[in-house]
Amino acid sequence: MNKETLAGAADRRRANSGDPLGANSEIGRKLKQYYDELVSDNVPDRFAQLLRQLEQAEPAQKKD
Amino acid sequence: MAAVSEGFKTDLLGSIPSLRAFAVSLTQNADKADDLVQETLVKAWDKHESFQPGTNLKAWLFTILRNEFYSQMRKRGREVQDSDGIMTARLAVHPAQHGQLDLKDFRGALEQLPEDQREAIILIGASGFSYEEAAEICGCAVGTIKSRVSRARTRLQEILKISGEDEYGPDAISSQVTGSNAA
Numbered sequence: 001m002n003k004e005t006l007a008g009a010a011d012r013r014r015a016n017s018g019d020p021l022g023a024n025s026e027i028g029r030k031l032k033q034y035y036d037e038l039v040s041d042n043v044p045d046r047f048a049q050l051l052r053q054l055e056q057a058e059p060a061q062k063k064d
Numbered sequence: 065m066a067a068v069s070e071g072f073k074t075d076l077l078g079s080i081p082s083l084r085a086f087a088v089s090l091t092q093n094a095d096k097a098d099d100l101v102q103e104t105l106v107k108a109w110d111k112h113e114s115f116q117p118g119t120n121l122k123a124w125l126f127t128i129l130r131n132e133f134y135s136q137m138r139k140r141g142r143e144v145q146d147s148d149g150i151m152t153a154r155l156a157v158h159p160a161q162h163g164q165l166d167l168k169d170f171r172g173a174l175e176q177l178p179e180d181q182r183e184a185i186i187l188i189g190a191s192g193f194s195y196e197e198a199a200e201i202c203g204c205a206v207g208t209i210k211s212r213v214s215r216a217r218t219r220l221q222e223i224l225k226i227s228g229e230d231e232y233g234p235d236a237i238s239s240q241v242t243g244s245n246a247a
Contacts, residue, residue: 038085
């Protein structure tokens with residue numbers, strides 16, 4: 001699992017600037033671990049379905 | 065009304081994992097979180113014309129999700145917890161032993177934070193937003209976000225019994241040493 005996330009980039013910036021939530025902080029690390037686990041959770045089908053429904057429900061566009 | 069572009073739709077799909085993560089962080093409940101994400105997607109779709117291409121779509125979506133969350137809470141008549149709540153009284157978590165902080169304990173501690181602090185520390189410490197972006201998402205001043213993050217961090221440290229200074233201290237190092245030859 002090596003995700004190069006936005007958070008990862010921000011993390012490095014912060015680690016360099018001594019930010020309290022950077023990679024050297026226990027809280028910072030746990031926070032990212034907690035969040036990355038949530039982000040990597042499988043997305044249920046209902047959302048793709050929802051977007052398809054929204055698309056179909058759009059008022060018909062002029063075709064020309 | 066202009067049609068929703070393919071690109072917008074693709075970006076919307078792509079931001080669902082982040083939206084779900086943020087929603088769970090706010091609601092602390094997987095089902096409520098997914099309902100919240102659904103509402104957010106519908107709203108985003110309806111008002112796609114108000115999104116300015118080239119600006120941060122993720123921040124725009126997080127703003128919608130957040131607004132939806134607080135308006136639902138208000139509808140349910142639930143008071144939004146404020147930062148000066150009584151959360152610190154509930155210290156049920158064991159002290160972190162030698163830096164081996166359990167994720168479950170961390171989750172429990174996060175749950176005890178007031179919403180405004182929790183969202184601030186998530187946006188800054190996990191979602192990768194800048195203080196300026198987080199302030200925009202939450203509709204408040206940058207200084208407010210900074211102070212919420214700082215209070216959230218202090219409170220998490222209190223709940224988890226992490227001392228503020230042990231990040232570089234001997235504990236972190238000695239636990240690595242002792243942890244590796246536990247046989």
